[in-house]
Amino acid sequence: MGIKRIGILTSGGDCAGLNAVIRAVVYRAIGTYDWEVVGICRATQGLMCSPPDVMELTIEQVDRWLTGGGTFLGTTNQGNPFAYPMQDGSVIDRSDEIIENYRSLNLDALIGIGGDGSIAILRKLMQLGNIPFVAIPKTIDNDVDVTERSIGFDTAVNIATEALDRLQFTAASHSRVMILEVMGRDAGHIAISAGIAGGADVILIPEIPYSISKVCDKIRERQAKGKNYSLIIVSEAVRTETGDTISSTNALGQCRYGGIGQYLADRISACSGAETRVTVLGHVQRGGTPSPLDRLLASAFGVAAVDLLAEGKFDRMVAWQQRSVIDVPIMDGIAHYHAVDPVSTLVKTAKGLGIYLGE
Numbered sequence: 001m002g003i004k005r006i007g008i009l010t011s012g013g014d015c016a017g018l019n020a021v022i023r024a025v026v027y028r029a030i031g032t033y034d035w036e037v038v039g040i041c042r043a044t045q046g047l048m049c050s051p052p053d054v055m056e057l058t059i060e061q062v063d064r065w066l067t068g069g070g071t072f073l074g075t076t077n078q079g080n081p082f083a084y085p086m087q088d089g090s091v092i093d094r095s096d097e098i099i100e101n102y103r104s105l106n107l108d109a110l111i112g113i114g115g116d117g118s119i120a121i122l123r124k125l126m127q128l129g130n131i132p133f134v135a136i137p138k139t140i141d142n143d144v145d146v147t148e149r150s151i152g153f154d155t156a157v158n159i160a161t162e163a164l165d166r167l168q169f170t171a172a173s174h175s176r177v178m179i180l181e182v183m184g185r186d187a188g189h190i191a192i193s194a195g196i197a198g199g200a201d202v203i204l205i206p207e208i209p210y211s212i213s214k215v216c217d218k219i220r221e222r223q224a225k226g227k228n229y230s231l232i233i234v235s236e237a238v239r240t241e242t243g244d245t246i247s248s249t250n251a252l253g254q255c256r257y258g259g260i261g262q263y264l265a266d267r268i269s270a271c272s273g274a275e276t277r278v279t280v281l282g283h284v285q286r287g288g289t290p291s292p293l294d295r296l297l298a299s300a301f302g303v304a305a306v307d308l309l310a311e312g313k314f315d316r317m318v319a320w321q322q323r324s325v326i327d328v329p330i331m332d333g334i335a336h337y338h339a340v341d342p343v344s345t346l347v348k349t350a351k352g353l354g355i356y357l358g359e
Helices: 018-033 043-048 095-103 116-129 153-174 189-197 212-224 260-272 292-310 330-334 345-352
Strands: 005-010 036-040 054-057 109-114 133-137 177-182 202-204 230-235 247-249 255-257 276-280 316-321 324-329
Touching (some): 005 018, 005 043, 018 292, 036 043, 109 116, 116 133, 116 330, 153 189, 153 292, 177 189, 177 260, 189 202, 212 230, 212 260, 230 260, 292 316, 292 324, 316 330, 324 330
Parallel strands (some): 005 036, 109 133, 133 316, 177 230, 177 276, 202 230
Antiparallel strands (some): 036 054
16 A cells, blocks of 8 residues: 555643654654645544544644644543543444544544553554554553553653652751652552652552551651651552542543542641641643653654554554664553552662652
């Protein structure tokens, strides 16, 4: 099959580095292969519009996208097209509509950038429509299997580390325990990486159980040594000691993690007597200028994805392993999420530094 015109979209939550991927795809597709590139706006939402919500992309247009945060194409992490929620409360299958609108664009292939959930949905759509498809992994949680790094993770870690750096001084000034709650829907990669880099005294992640009394022991141990403050970083998905999740449901019926930081603060204050404050970093971790490493990774992934299409290698996901870009079957890449290994180098490093990491 001769490829002349490809589409690209970003799906799922936004993160730093997405625009750098789009830029790399456009540069490689147009500059090397003389293809046309169409940006699909708001992921599958753009393909539910008639006509589809798209923009023709040129090298001149994306030239300055390298450092831009978020995604200029827009994205969505709502509305599964196979069970799309309607205003009357019903759900309908809009997959045929998406495929029909995709075909109306006269595209020969699609590149999709997303996390494991959105990639799975996109793959199902592409398989149903017999559409050549290549996936690029992005998630600040870094929980996509096979790839050692996903786009957006390094920037999120940098932001969390900087937050710890800033909290350290105010904690010392007021003799406080400072708790930083960071993102991490299922995995604690941000917390453990930023915690080590930012000099945290306690790191709590979903993969390792913990004890409030042991956390307080760590604080009292520091106090006994004349260290009047402590830094704690915790993933939003960490459960209570009894195994309960802390979350809330918004007006749209969406369940969101959040609150573990305050839960810990209340109990730490009670058992240690230390004044404790909480900072919830939230979506700050998703925004802003991508780090140099995320720009490099995004550029390498974008070029590699275009090359896969040129080579006729479809239903593949690009990944980063051992300082190189590889490609794997998409299902191999998203079959399992990548959690923090309790016996990994970073866990051993944290414990070796005297950081309390759980039981």
